[in-house]
Amino acid sequence: MSTAPFHRHDLVWLDPGIDAGRFVAAAEHVDCARNWVKQGRPLVVARQPEPVAGQTDPLILGFTLYSAPARKRITLRASRAAIIRHSRPLLLLDTIDHAPRSWRTGIYSLHALCAKAGAVPRVYGSLSSQAFTGAKFLDEASDLDLLLECNETTQLHALLAALEAFPVQTPRIDGEILAPTGWAVAWRELAGAIRAETPRQVLAKSDCETRLISVDQLFTHPLST
Numbered sequence: 529m530s531t532a533p534f535h536r537h538d539l540v541w542l543d544p545g546i547d548a549g550r551f552v553a554a555a556e557h558v559d560c561a562r563n564w565v566k567q568g569r570p571l572v573v574a575r576q577p578e579p580v581a582g583q584t585d586p587l588i589l590g591f592t593l594y595s596a597p598a599r600k601r602i603t604l605r606a607s608r609a610a611i612i613r614h615s616r617p618l619l620l621l622d623t624i625d626h627a628p629r630s631w632r633t634g635i636y637s638l639h640a641l642c643a644k645a646g647a648v649p650r651v652y653g654s655l656s657s658q659a660f661t662g663a664k665f666l667d668e669a670s671d672l673d674l675l676l677e678c679n680e681t682t683q684l685h686a687l688l689a690a691l692e693a694f695p696v697q698t699p700r701i702d703g704e705i706l707a708p709t710g711w712a713v714a715w716r717e718l719a720g721a722i723r724a725e726t727p728r729q730v731l732a733k734s735d736c737e738t739r740l741i742s743v744d745q746l747f748t749h750p751l752s753t
Contacts (some may be wrong), residue, residue: 532614534587535735536712537652537675539570541613541700542606551586551604560602564591569660570613570679571604572652576736587611588722594663617675618656620649626659627699634698638674642695645687648677652703674703675713688719707746710734718743 534540542548548565549558564571571589586605593600620642624635642649653673654665680683685706691701704712711732721728721743728743 533618533735534573534576534614536573536733537617537650538573538585539615539617539656540589540611541554541568541570542610543612544568545573546610548604548606548610550703551589551610552602553605556622556747557602560593561604562709564602570615571606573735575733575738577706578736580662585609590658592663592665594657594661599665617648617650617652618659620651620674623651623655623728627655627672630664630668631672631699634695635640635672638672638694638701641690642676642687645684645690646679646682647687647705650675650677670699671702672699673713674701675712676703677706678747679708684747688722692719693717704733709745709747711741711746713746718746 534670543563544566546565548561552558552561558631563699569591571591574588574590576588585607589604589606590601591600620635620639624632628637639649651659651673652675654670655672657663658665676687678687687705694701701715705715706712711734713730713732717730721730728738730743730745730746732739732741
């Protein structure tokens with residue numbers, strides 16, 4: 529079991545020898561959960577409830593069924609003792625062989641602009657699922673979901689300007705800016721708030737909550753522990 533903290537969008541692998549069906553609330557999802565875990569596929573860490581002193585379980589995890597007509601999301605509440613591996617989301621360049629061919633030039637350009645601005649691009653959502661399963665989650669019209677990890681030296685304004693100027697069709701970029709404070713904000717919302725002349729607030733997410741915060745707080749007010 530990993531002793532590192534679990535964050536939104538992290539990946540975890542459960543012991544394939546366990547009965548993952550017991551972690552699912554809906555009876556119709558039991559076999560899906562069992563099959564997913566037995567195949568050694570990762571699950572994604574979701575936003576967790578506020579921690580309770582002395583309690584660590586369960587951990588809320590999810591995965592998406594590619595065969596479902598509406599891409600049904602399956603949720604599990606799993607014991608941390610069942611986790612055998614834990615990692616951050618895939619780096620952007622690690623997914624390039626699994627992306628549509630028409631995206632690949634754009635992905636290299638995205639990686640370069642993030643490197644220039646001092647941000648680390650990671651992938652979540654459909655491209656991540658496609659990389660791990662080999663199943664088709666994406667088409668040419670799909671969005672690319674990025675988690676853009678920033679630090680105190682990231683050139684945030686330059687990064688946002690480059691993302692806004694990026695050609696929409698190669699591919700369209702969705703996702704979040706993750707600040708070192710632990711808050712994450714949709715990058716398009718953040719770009720719009722920074723341009724606004726009115727008081728600037730954005731909808732920010734942490735590992736356990738969602739709230740409106742000022743743009744200034746995003747990088748200057750760490751989450752309480």
